[in-house]
Amino acid sequence: xxxxxxxxxxxxxxxxxxxxxxxxxxxxxxxxxxxxxxxxxxxxxxxxxxxxxxxxxxxxxxxxxxxxxxxxxxxxxxxxxxxxxxxxxxxxxxxxxxxxxxxxxxxxxxxxxxxxxxxxxxxxxxxxxxxxxxxxxxxxxxxxxxxxxxxxxxxxxxxxxxxxxxxxxxxxxxxxxxxxxxxxxxxxxxxxxxxxxxxxxxxxxxxxxxxxxxxxxxxxxxxxxxxxxxxxxxxxxxxxxxxxxxxxxxxxxxxxxxxxxxxxxxxxxxxxxxxxxxxxxxxxxxxxxxxxxxxxxxxxxxxxxxxxxxxxxxxxxxxxxxxxxxxxxxxxxxxxxxxxxxxxxxxxxxxxxxxxxxxxxxxxxxxxxxxxxxxxxxxxxxxxxxxxxxxxxxxxxxxxxxxxxxx
Amino acid sequence: xxxxxxxxxxxxxxxxxxxxxxxxxxxxxxxxxxxxxxxxxxxxxxxxxxxxxxxxxxxxxxxxxxxxxxxxxxxxxxxxxxxxxxxxxxxxxxxxxxxxxxxxxxxxxxxxxxxxxxxxxxxxxxxxxxxxxxxxxxxxxxxxxxxxxxxxxxxxxxxxxxxxxxxxxxxxxxxxxx
Numbered sequence: 001x002x003x004x005x006x007x008x009x010x011x012x013x014x015x016x017x018x019x020x021x022x023x024x025x026x027x028x029x030x031x032x033x034x035x036x037x038x039x040x041x042x043x044x045x046x047x048x049x050x051x052x053x054x055x056x057x058x059x060x061x062x063x064x065x066x067x068x069x070x071x072x073x074x075x076x077x078x079x080x081x082x083x084x085x086x087x088x089x090x091x092x093x094x095x096x097x098x099x100x101x102x103x104x105x106x107x108x109x110x111x112x113x114x115x116x117x118x119x120x121x122x123x124x125x126x127x128x129x130x131x132x133x134x135x136x137x138x139x140x141x142x143x144x145x146x147x148x149x150x151x152x153x154x155x156x157x158x159x160x161x162x163x164x165x166x167x168x169x170x171x172x173x174x175x176x177x178x179x180x181x182x183x184x185x186x187x188x189x190x191x192x193x194x195x196x197x198x199x200x201x202x203x204x205x206x207x208x209x210x211x212x213x214x215x216x217x218x219x220x221x222x223x224x225x226x227x228x229x230x231x232x233x234x235x236x237x238x239x240x241x242x243x244x245x246x247x248x249x250x251x252x253x254x255x256x257x258x259x260x261x262x263x264x265x266x267x268x269x270x271x272x273x274x275x276x277x278x279x280x281x282x283x284x285x286x287x288x289x290x291x292x293x294x295x296x297x298x299x300x301x302x303x304x305x306x307x308x309x310x311x312x313x314x315x316x317x318x319x320x321x322x323x324x325x326x327x328x329x330x331x332x333x334x335x336x337x338x339x340x341x342x343x344x345x346x347x348x349x350x351x352x353x354x355x356x357x358x359x360x361x362x363x364x365x366x367x368x369x370x371x372x373x374x375x376x377x378x379x380x381x382x383x384x385x386x387x388x389x390x391x392x393x394x395x396x397x398x399x400x401x402x403x404x405x406x407x
Numbered sequence: 408x409x410x411x412x413x414x415x416x417x418x419x420x421x422x423x424x425x426x427x428x429x430x431x432x433x434x435x436x437x438x439x440x441x442x443x444x445x446x447x448x449x450x451x452x453x454x455x456x457x458x459x460x461x462x463x464x465x466x467x468x469x470x471x472x473x474x475x476x477x478x479x480x481x482x483x484x485x486x487x488x489x490x491x492x493x494x495x496x497x498x499x500x501x502x503x504x505x506x507x508x509x510x511x512x513x514x515x516x517x518x519x520x521x522x523x524x525x526x527x528x529x530x531x532x533x534x535x536x537x538x539x540x541x542x543x544x545x546x547x548x549x550x551x552x553x554x555x556x557x558x559x560x561x562x563x564x565x566x567x568x569x570x571x572x573x574x575x576x577x578x579x580x581x582x583x584x585x
Contacts, residue, residue, distance in 0.1 A: 054504070089512070090485070168570070236537070315545075316545045317554070317555070317558075319541045319558055319559055320558055321566070321571070322558075325570070331577050331582075332581075333577070334574070334577035334578050334580075334581035337578070350582070386580070386581055386582045387580070388580060388582055389579050389583075391411075391579075391580075392583055394493075395576045396584060397466070397468065398464065398576060399573055399576055399577075399583055400465075400585045401462055403573070
């Protein structure tokens with residue numbers, strides 16, 4: 001290969017950002033042992049194009065129509081084109097050296113003194129250029145042919161509540177923020193059967209039902225609870241509520257039949273209601289809203305639909321950066337992602353109070369993230385023992401550091 | 408003392424440098440190589456496309472935060488970076504044409520490293536482009552047979568980056584107590 005490349009090929013780079021450009025310069029000099037050097041476009045013998053760049057198609061068209069130079073294309077996709085040398089990403093040294101060697105051979109053929117050869121080559125390149133363009137257009141994925149259209153307008157960034165980072169609660173803040181049920185010690189195993197609640201008895205249940213209806217009808221809906229206006233936007237997975245978190249937290253814990261249960265209605269709403277346009281900060285992500293509503297309704301209890309003796313599993317990690325993070329929620333998630341467990345087992349294995357397990361399970365259940373194994377399968381499912389990392393001490397110190405610097 | 412690393416990867420513009428800056432105790436360093444290291448004919452310095460930060464732990468331990476070159480995708484560099492890595496943070500830009508393709512590329516490329524350690528995925532720019540949703544990412548990942556944490560992340564916000572890294576560490580060992 002080296003014999004063919006006695007003098008370095010002169011390459012022009014296209015569709016490659018500044019950092020990558022410098023990286024490629026070094027890569028050609030280092031791992032590629034100087035097989036090619038990067039030069040200005042005017043002085044180049046070979047073009048190298050990143051086919052995954054936004055302007056890739058335009059660059060390829062330009063080079064194929066206006067230049068007869070060999071082209072090396074770097075791409076994530078498997079590509080086979082006439083007159084284009086393809087190197088699959090991640091770029092491997094041998095692959096790139098081979099492409100450079102081929103480019104050198106193409107150049108040598110073109111430099112032969114015979115006019116016939118030269119003319120033939122140029123004609124061939126020109127004729128095949130249009131074919132290549134057509135091929136490129138048809139073979140490149142559609143996404144590559146256009147810049148992604150933004151799906152939202154600038155209002156999205158003004159929905160500050162929706163994109164607010166998570167509040168991470170520690171044990172000390174739990175009772176003050178989440179609250180508790182008078183006369184019930186949810187951490188006492190003897191009282192576990194009583195540590196349940198029915199979401200349908202609370203605002204949570206009405207909101208969840210309304211969300212299902214709005215989603216099924218694909219219709220903006222207004223939940224009239226006799227409290228604050230709540231509007232559901234199913235297409236954007238958003239909820240607009242004319243109340244702050246403090247007000248919502250207080251309302252969440254009140255049983256609805258004590259207020260206006262039968263009087264609650266759900267009606268279609270106009271999405272362009274004036275107050276909504278002005279109060280963009282009152283928009284909430286649907287999941288984040290339901291999550292915190294469940295947390296405040298639970299107060300450390302678990303939903304009555306779950307059997308505490310049967311293992312539960314987590315379908316996937318919650319999007320924690322946009323949720324209220326109850327104590328040990330990340331640990332519980334990691335544990336459940338490894339294997340299903342009963343709620344008391346989770347508390348036991350992680351050595352934490354059951355209330356932290358119950359409140360997390362309540363919130364995750366409200367989002368449909370919790371499933372429960374069937375009774376017949378319970379005996380088959382043996383929770384795996386937590387594999388203790390050899391670096392547990394180190395990992396613990398990193399987490400301590402991260403949590404100490406939350407600002 | 409051992410060298411501990413957390414690797415940040417993802418396409419250009421996904422926020423690797425910003426994320427490292429958010430949790431690093433030092434301003435991120437872009438490693439510059441002097442001209443003599445590369446070529447005698449060139450005099451100017453050249454930036455080697457790699458970001459670097461440090462987290463200082465109590466007791467003098469240091470966690471090195473490395474950002475892989477983005478679109479460069481030269482695996483020789485990645486191999487060097489991941490040696491001794493604790494785990495992988497993959498940042499994806501939701502405004503890119505096909506973030507799922509990006510995700511697949513990086514997960515495939517780091518497959519061996521992920522199998523030996525773990526990965527957590529942060530999706531950035533969701534305030535500019537809210538589709539695909541986080542749930543869409545989980546559906547894609549389900550097809551790939553893995554279930555890593557996937558969070559919306561604003562790489563400028565320390566808490567977002569911190570939570571993403573915490574999820575990676577808890578995935579490695581849920582028994583960790585801070």
